[in-house]
Amino acid sequence: MLGPAENRPVIVLDRVGKTFSPRDKGEGVIAVDDVSVSLSAGEIVGIIGRSGAGKSTLVRLINGLETPTSGTVTVDGVAISSLDERGARQARRAIGMVFQHFNLLSSRTAADNIALPLEIAGRPKDEIKKRVDELLGLVGLTAERDRYPSELSGGQKQRVGIARALAANPKVLLCDEATSALDPDTTHQILELLARIRRELKLTIILITHEMAVVKAIADRVVVLERGRVIEQGTTFEIFSAPKHPTTRSFLSTLGGAQLPETIAARLTQERPPNGQAVVRVIFTGPQANQPVLSRITRVLNVDITIVSGQVETIGGKGFGTLIVTVPGDEVTLNGVTAAIQRLDLNAEVLGYVA
Structure with a gap:
């Protein structure tokens, strides 16, 4: 259960919309439509939806890579949606990103991949080494520090990706389909790692996914998207025990549970x-x-x-x-x-x- 300090909102989306201009004549494409969500410090929140539901656009709005057409996006007290590009780059340091396909540089070792954001930020070499050593220990890859991505398993690559996302001490960790490329056993290990990181670092973690099993494993709350709109949200227990929307029920039917023979x-x-x-x-x-x-x-x-x-x-x-x-x-x-x-x-x- 979250304490008073953790209950403060870290991310607030207030009636956020995003419409992309059409390439040809006609109406624009509405990717996100009037979304209002508040995420508290220390929460793990699963944002779930099918392909095309607006999940990826929502990620880009939260980390400032897209500007909303309407509404405001606030991260750690900063209205990121109103910042210029320089301000947005600064604000993104409070947001770590973990990707589905790892996005590691093949020419860099595990340690060097983790060090990259610190190098870009101009941190001193001794500070970088200390931080990289800490993160390699946190994700259980101390022995693999000098290995290249081609020498690592999928789970190890994702651990490097998580460590890199944590390098700048973010307040928020955005995981965009972070387990979709992994087998079930490795997925379980990565989810256990994320849960431990939340406990130890008091991070707010957002899981963008289409997998209800992932949400069920570690999320505190669930937000369900369809065609850019929030169709249902609540605690994980509420969503799983009494889903109200047919789309949510459809997602739940993909899990095990009691099935009709x-x-x-x-x-x-x-x-x-x-x-x-x-x-x-x-x-x-x-x-x-x-x-x-x-x-x-x-x-x-x-x-x-x-x-x-x-x-x-x-x-x-x-x-x-x-x-x-x-x-x-x-x-x-x-x-x-x-x-x-x-x-x-x-x-x-x-x-x-x-x-």
């Missing part, structure tokens, strides 16, 4: 067949996630409930589970079951019916 999905219909079964998804949250609520409902209502699939996990330190069950599909029984589920502070969604 193909044999049932192929027969699912939205029309209630005679003597059919209703297929219901039950969402368990908080302390209810580990309670035998279905057996209670079965006893109280004297109905048969068949579990089709299910999963219980922990998100943001809270229990979260999903069950897909079938119950008698007649209106009276189904209404009784869903009402009983809701009385237990659980969510019930009727997916359809099977004969």
